[in-house]
Amino acid sequence: MAPSTHKVSSLYGKVTGAWGRTAVISVPMIFLLIVFLLPFLVVFKISLSEMDAVFFKDVWTWKEDVIALTVRYGNYVSLTQDSLYINSYLSSLKIAGITTVICLGIAYPFAYFMARSPADRRPTLLMLVMLPFWTSFLLRVYAWKMLLADSGVFNNVAIAIGLIGEPVKMMNTPFSLVLGMVYTYVPFMILPLYANLVKMDLRLLEAALDLGATPWQAFWRITVPLSKSGIIAGSMLVFIPCVGEFVIPDLLGGPETLMIGHVLWDEFFSNNDWPMAATVAVVMVGLIIVPLSLFNKYQAESTEGGRA
Amino acid sequence: MMFQSYALFPHLTVWDNIAFGLRRDGMPKPQVEERVVQMLELVQLKQYAKRKPHQLSGGQQQRVALARSLAKRPKLLLLDEPLGALDAKLRERTQLELVGIIEQVGVTCVMVTHDQEEAMTMATRIGVMSEGKILQIGQPADIYETPNCRFVADFIGTVNLFQGTLETDQPDHVVIASPQCKHYVSHGITGSLGMVAHVAVRPEKMAIQANLPADEERESLAEVGMNIVQGVIEDLAYLGSLTTYHVRLDSGMVVKVTHTNAARHDGTRLTWGDKVYVWWCGSDVVVLTS
Amino acid sequence: MKISVGEMTSRFWMLAVFFFLYLPIFTLIIFSFNESPMVSNWGGFSLRWYEALAKDTEIIDGFKLSLRVAFSTGCSSVILGTFAALTLHRFKRFPGRTLFAGMVNSPLVMPEVIIGLSLLLMLVQVQRMFGFPDRGFGTIWLGHTLLGMAYATVIILSRLQEMSPSLEEAAQDLGSRPLQVFFLITLPLISQAIASAWLLTFTLSLDDVVISAFLNGPGSTTMPITIFSRARLGLSPSVNTVATLTVAVVSVGVFAASILMSRAEKRRALEMAAAYRGG
Numbered sequence: 001m002a003p004s005t006h007k008v009s010s011l012y013g014k015v016t017g018a019w020g021r022t023a024v025i026s027v028p029m030i031f032l033l034i035v036f037l038l039p040f041l042v043v044f045k046i047s048l049s050e051m052d053a054v055f056f057k058d059v060w061t062w063k064e065d066v067i068a069l070t071v072r073y074g075n076y077v078s079l080t081q082d083s084l085y086i087n088s089y090l091s092s093l094k095i096a097g098i099t100t101v102i103c104l105g106i107a108y109p110f111a112y113f114m115a116r117s118p119a120d121r122r123p124t125l126l127m128l129v130m131l132p133f134w135t136s137f138l139l140r141v142y143a144w145k146m147l148l149a150d151s152g153v154f155n156n157v158a159i160a161i162g163l164i165g166e167p168v169k170m171m172n173t174p175f176s177l178v179l180g181m182v183y184t185y186v187p188f189m190i191l192p193l194y195a196n197l198v199k200m201d202l203r204l205l206e207a208a209l210d211l212g213a214t215p216w217q218a219f220w221r222i223t224v225p226l227s228k229s230g231i232i233a234g235s236m237l238v239f240i241p242c243v244g245e246f247v248i249p250d251l252l253g254g255p256e257t258l259m260i261g262h263v264l265w266d267e268f269f270s271n272n273d274w275p276m277a278a279t280v281a282v283v284m285v286g287l288i289i290v291p292l293s294l295f296n297k298y299q300a301e302s303t304e305g306g307r308a
Numbered sequence: 309m310m311f312q313s314y315a316l317f318p319h320l321t322v323w324d325n326i327a328f329g330l331r332r333d334g335m336p337k338p339q340v341e342e343r344v345v346q347m348l349e350l351v352q353l354k355q356y357a358k359r360k361p362h363q364l365s366g367g368q369q370q371r372v373a374l375a376r377s378l379a380k381r382p383k384l385l386l387l388d389e390p391l392g393a394l395d396a397k398l399r400e401r402t403q404l405e406l407v408g409i410i411e412q413v414g415v416t417c418v419m420v421t422h423d424q425e426e427a428m429t430m431a432t433r434i435g436v437m438s439e440g441k442i443l444q445i446g447q448p449a450d451i452y453e454t455p456n457c458r459f460v461a462d463f464i465g466t467v468n469l470f471q472g473t474l475e476t477d478q479p480d481h482v483v484i485a486s487p488q489c490k491h492y493v494s495h496g497i498t499g500s501l502g503m504v505a506h507v508a509v510r511p512e513k514m515a516i517q518a519n520l521p522a523d524e525e526r527e528s529l530a531e532v533g534m535n536i537v538q539g540v541i542e543d544l545a546y547l548g549s550l551t552t553y554h555v556r557l558d559s560g561m562v563v564k565v566t567h568t569n570a571a572r573h574d575g576t577r578l579t580w581g582d583k584v585y586v587w588w589c590g591s592d593v594v595v596l597t598s
Numbered sequence: 599m600k601i602s603v604g605e606m607t608s609r610f611w612m613l614a615v616f617f618f619l620y621l622p623i624f625t626l627i628i629f630s631f632n633e634s635p636m637v638s639n640w641g642g643f644s645l646r647w648y649e650a651l652a653k654d655t656e657i658i659d660g661f662k663l664s665l666r667v668a669f670s671t672g673c674s675s676v677i678l679g680t681f682a683a684l685t686l687h688r689f690k691r692f693p694g695r696t697l698f699a700g701m702v703n704s705p706l707v708m709p710e711v712i713i714g715l716s717l718l719l720m721l722v723q724v725q726r727m728f729g730f731p732d733r734g735f736g737t738i739w740l741g742h743t744l745l746g747m748a749y750a751t752v753i754i755l756s757r758l759q760e761m762s763p764s765l766e767e768a769a770q771d772l773g774s775r776p777l778q779v780f781f782l783i784t785l786p787l788i789s790q791a792i793a794s795a796w797l798l799t800f801t802l803s804l805d806d807v808v809i810s811a812f813l814n815g816p817g818s819t820t821m822p823i824t825i826f827s828r829a830r831l832g833l834s835p836s837v838n839t840v841a842t843l844t845v846a847v848v849s850v851g852v853f854a855a856s857i858l859m860s861r862a863e864k865r866r867a868l869e870m871a872a873a874y875r876g877g
Binding site for chain 3: 309311313315317318319328329332333376377380
């Protein structure tokens with residue numbers, strides 16, 4: 001059997017040896033603490049300061065035997081006072097919500113049909129779904145500009161076949177924004193749903209039908225509840241990044257569409273007001289903290305489940 | 309150790325799987341080669357040396373797992389339900405093969421199983437455990453024929469247990485009185501009069517017939533009137549080579565009797581509802597005090 | 599043979615979604631060959647934009663940089679991701695595990711503006727205090743790695759979970775020390791996951807706009823940033839050409855990969871059949 005220095009036990013994690021275990025945990029942990037957690041603390045600190053010509057004023061100052069802690073919460077006050085910010089937050093949540101719901105509506109039947117296709121066809125279908133994902137999303141969003149512009153493809157074709165007389169304004173509207181968001185995020189909704197639906201035991205449906213349920217009832221009472229974790233995962237994967245999305249609103253959105261990601265960008269790049277940008281970011285994190293925790297909980301559960 | 313799931317390394321060939329442990333010990337190459345060939349011949353898989361585990365059948369994979377664990381000539385081999393993954397027919401064949409190989413190599417094995425038949429077939433000694441404690445260790449026949457407590461008697465095979473009190477205590481025989489009948493046991497036991505004791509009788513040791521057995525048929529005249537009960541056949545299962553009867557006695561207890569159908573047309577066949585006598589010999593019982 | 603209503607709905611829906619997904623891609627490809635720079639009219643088939651692309655130093659330099667960043671990101675993400683996946687898989691209890699899991703998974707969904715801004719602000723602070731690092735290749739690489747690590751961890755972790763734990767136990771039982779177990783047994787078995795994680799993080803890095811925009815410095819403009827600036831100003835045929843080339847490369851890659859995989863599957867199936875016949 002094994003050499004006497006190591007105990008063979010089912011808790012093989014123990015056998016890695018104390019220092020080995022510390023090393024494996026520390027490497028990613030230290031990286032994340034420095035690159036992920038620390039920046040958040042810095043952002044929070046900076047949100048409590050003010051812009052001072054080229055740079056921002058320090059929160060701590062140590063001059064002439066005085067350590068001064070100056071916490072300026074003026075930015076937060078501005079946030080609540082200026083309707084621009086409040087409206088942007090609300091609008092972002094609204095648009096993200098709408099996008100999530102539409103994505104779910106498109107992706108669920110698609111994932112369902114894909115999961116029920118003949119097994120040998122599924123890898124190909126999966127590949128076809130993933131292919132656009134591997135092609136730059138920036139380019140594909142740009143393509144919608146081509147399609148939706150006043151002199152774009154859709155309008156030209158519609159005029160050419162006499163469907164409409166004048167170009168319909170589709171570009172730089174809430175419509176184009178949501179269309180672009182849905183387009184970009186649908187694959188993110190399809191994949192977790194598909195992963196969940198394809199593993200479902202079809203015999204459960206058989207049992208339901210055998211006990212007298214109609215196919216429609218079986219779908220709503222058996223399939224949908226069982227795919228709950230896939231729905232939640234997909235929804236989080238779409239909703240959370242949508243709230244802070246910048247590129248799509250910038251390319252496809254317009255004056256009526258206020259997205260908080262765009263506001264943050266402008267604060268930073270156009271206004272050069274770093275502390276304000278930081279404040280916007282802090283509040284944004286606060287907005288998504290609940291769905292984010294939900295997402296993390298889901299990820300943790302799927303990690304546990306995998307060790308069955 | 310040999311795992312229940314075999315745990316063969318899927319990315320290594322049969323050869324590399326077997327050689328793995330030897331290489332970790334730093335064994336020189338020619339020696340490794342020699343030993344691996346030896347192991348392959350032992351399990352008769354020489355021509356599959358270059359194959360990967362997924363290219364083998366279940367039985368072949370098991371033999372590779374065995375060869376791998378024996379390659380290092382361990383002093384002790386632990387087998388964790390090694391035959392659990394095989395189907396019934398293959399299991400039978402493999403049980404004897406496995407024992408043959410282990411004896412040929414001469415290594416001590418500790419095997420864990422929940423399958424009684426497997427334990428009885430393969431082991432030279434069996435240990436019966438309950439709730440973390442070892443209750444009895446012995447050869448299969450000893451465990452079966454002379455269990456040392458009620459748990460072991462009931463756990464291995466089936467048994468009829470009669471509870472009674474010690475009535476007569478002699479050096480060469482004892483009599484235990486139970487509600488169902490009086491038990492004549494043809495050996496002495498250590499105990500005191502009046503103490504509670506259980507008499508264990510295995511189903512195959514019992515005889516079942518419609519009419520009362522003659523006195524001459526009994527083992528000794530001292531037994532007449534004892535070691536015999538009367539009842540009605542409540543259930544039976546005809547299994548071809550033997551028949552199992554469940555006989556409900558007047559006292560309410562159900563006694564299991566196994567009868568070998570040694571001859572064709574054994575007179576009139578007993579059937580449900582028949583009134584029968586069930587009797588046995590005093591030398592075929594075990595008295596249990598725990 | 600009659601097709602059921604269910605079957606028809608299924609096919610219709612899937613075709614509609616595929617049409618939706620691929621329409622922009624086809625549009626990009628078609629118009630990259632348009633003589634006219636405007637979408638409103640078709641000027642005839644032409645390769646002029648491809649010629650222009652060959653001389654477009656801004657994009658070419660940006661591409662080279664993006665390639666270098668993406669390659670480095672792939673490697674660093676996979677290494678860190680393997681560490682993180684091993685940690686989450688093996689060590690169920692250690693101080694800070696919930697925090698760790700949260701930190702690893704959050705970049706998957708966190709809006710990139712937040713990641714970019716926070717990382718930038720921290721780097722600026724560090725620069726003020728210690729004089730380095732200057733923003734450029736290294737900082738972009740750092741940001742991309744954070745994102746890539748999250749994706750890599752998910753992929754590698756799921757493969758680790760599929761792997762039977764008794765394999766590592768068996769290796770130890772046969773005398774391997776833990777480090778040997780990792781390199782001889784674990785690593786080969788998760789190699790495919792590592793490869794796909796590398797490809798995924800490489801692609802994500804190549805495509806990234808927001809984090810790169812926050813973290814880049816003078817002289818380190820990545821290709822997506824260049825394309826983005828052009829796209830903001832209006833329609834530009836150079837984007838179409840880049841898109842077409844990208845689609846071509848990706849399609850060839852995916853196609854080749856799936857052929858290789860299906861061939862390997864067929865070979866394995868044949869060998870299995872042979873094994874059972876002979877066994």
